[in-house]
Amino acid sequence: MPTQTLPSRTDVLVVGAGPAGSAAATWSARHGLDVLLLDAATYPRDKTCGDGLTPRAVGELLRLGLGDWxxxxxxxxGLRAHGFGQTLLLPWPGGSLPNWGSAVARTELDNHLRSLAVKSGATAVDGARVVDVRRGAAGAVTGVVVERVAEHGGTERFEVACERLVVADGVRSPVGKLLGREWHRDTVYGVAGRSYVTSTRADDPWISSHLELRDESGExxxxxxxxxxxxGDEVNLGAGTLATAKRPADVAIRPLMKLYADEQREAFGLGDELRMPASALLPMGGAVSHVSGPNWVLVGDAAGCVNPLNGEGIDYGLETGRFAADLLAEGPADLTERWRALLVEHYGEAFSVARRLAGLVTVPGxxxxxxxxxxxxxxxxxxxLRWMGNLVDDEDRDLAARAWRAAGRLSAARDARPPFS
Structure with a gap:
């Protein structure tokens, strides 16, 4: 069990124990750093998500040593794609990435990743909400203010000093906002919901996506x-729409999920009850600014690292957590531009073209x-599938990868607001 004692200082303080935060804590601890991992929730806890793990996410979990698990x-x-009178079976392409995917409920996945961070040497404390940050010279963070429920009732506050801060507190990122993070909705964003439902096809070797999603009027x-x-006997069923500030989503997600479930009930042998329905807004494609400072970085969803074409964020969370830990392990240095440049290098062009294409989908008709x-x-x-599924790795040099990168360069050159700016 993770300790619930709150230390007074740490080398690396990680806020948020989802995939991004737990990956950052695990890799930082493996680098020999003193790590404190905080989360406002009490684990295990649920997280609104499709629960899908693409081959890119699988690759990161294999790096962490979680292959057998x-x-x-x-x-x-692979993906079974439905829509407009067609059904296509599209195997995962493999190449430099694994040729298989998975799906694990976030209640279990996040708890397991958090436990891995503890086994790797991090100190984890849940039920600890960061409500303020302390700043020193040139905007460097010197510590955080943590609020917890006291044993006798009520709340109590503590201050924890830190040398470096990793912010992994999700799409809303309250700590990121304290540090100046802004979400820009002029580019595409997602509105999505998920539920759990029994199914006679819960062991299907294909994940299914319906690209022809219609509302009650048939539009x-x-x-x-x-x-x-x-x-077992359960699937994750959900629905999402894309929107921009100019073309906001005018749809109620939970009724849409019910409609979608009714349409697919016979094909997937679905039960009647949609359990634990939940929805969320998703900043996508690096549509956030101020992602780093002298000794702090934003990772995962907090940095807007969500694929605009499929809503996937677990892989980016795991990757950015690892990238952040590697950067911190290099020793003290101003991270303000180094972190933003690293995000742009890995994701800037791909995010640019992906959110441009996703934005086109919001055009009526x-x-x-x-x-x-x-x-x-x-x-x-x-x-x-390869492009939308974020399955072009940095190592890929084939024609499809080169075409995607070329499109990304052209798109980025025309961005009024590039990713992470």
Whole structure:
């Protein structure tokens, strides 16, 4: 069990014990740093998510040494894409990334990752909410103010000093806001909801995505629905739409999920009850500014690291947590520009073109015209799976990877507000 004693100081303080924070804590501890991992929730806790683990996320979990644990859960071999009268089976492409994916409920996944951080040497304290930061010279963080429930009732506050701070407190990022983080909604963002439901196809080796998502009036929405098998007798069923400040989402997510479940009940042998429905707004594609300071960085969802084309964020959370730990292990240095430049290097071009393409989907009438054309091309959809699924790795040099990077460079050169700026 993680200790609940709150130390007075630490080398690295990580706020948020989701995938990004736990990865940052694990890798930092493995680098030999003194690490304190705080979270406002009491673990295990739920997190609104589709629970899907793409091959890119699987690759990061393998790096962490969790291959055997992950394979004990459901394994999927690719995407079953439905829409506009077509159904395509699109295997995961493999290459420099694993050729398999998985799905693990976030209640279990996040708790396991947090436990891994503790086993790696980090000190974890839950039920500890960071409510303020202390700043020193040139904006460096010298410590945080933590609020906890006292044993006798009420709340009590403590101050914890730190040399460096990693902010991994999710899409709303209250600590990021204290540090000046801003979310810009002029580029595309997501509005998504998920639920759990029994299914006779909970061991299906394919994850399913319905690209022709319609509302009660039959109008095609700029979004998609999904059914992700979790093994046993349950699936994660959800729906999401895309929006921008100019074209906000005008849809109620929970009724949309129910409508979607009713439509898919027979095909997937779904039960009647949608358990634990929950929804969230998703900043996407690095649409945030002020992601770092002299000795602090934002990682994962807090930094807007969510794929605009599929809503995936677990892989970016795990990656950015590792990147942050590697940077911190290099020793004291001003992180303000180094961290932003690192995010731009790894994700800037891909995020730019992805959010541009996702933004096009929000244009009224465009998806109903282009969707049937796209679904008729297996080659086109195979490429789309690779690009939309964030399955172009830095090591890939094939034609599809080069084309994606070229599109990213062209897109980034035309951005009024580039990612992470």
């Amino acid at each position: 992950l394979r004990a859960h459901t394994v999927n071999i 095609v929405l700029s979004g998609y629905g999904w059914v992700f098998p979790l093994g 465009l998806l109903p015209r282009l969707g049937p054309i796209g679904m008729r091309s297996r080659l086109g959809m195979t490429l789309a």
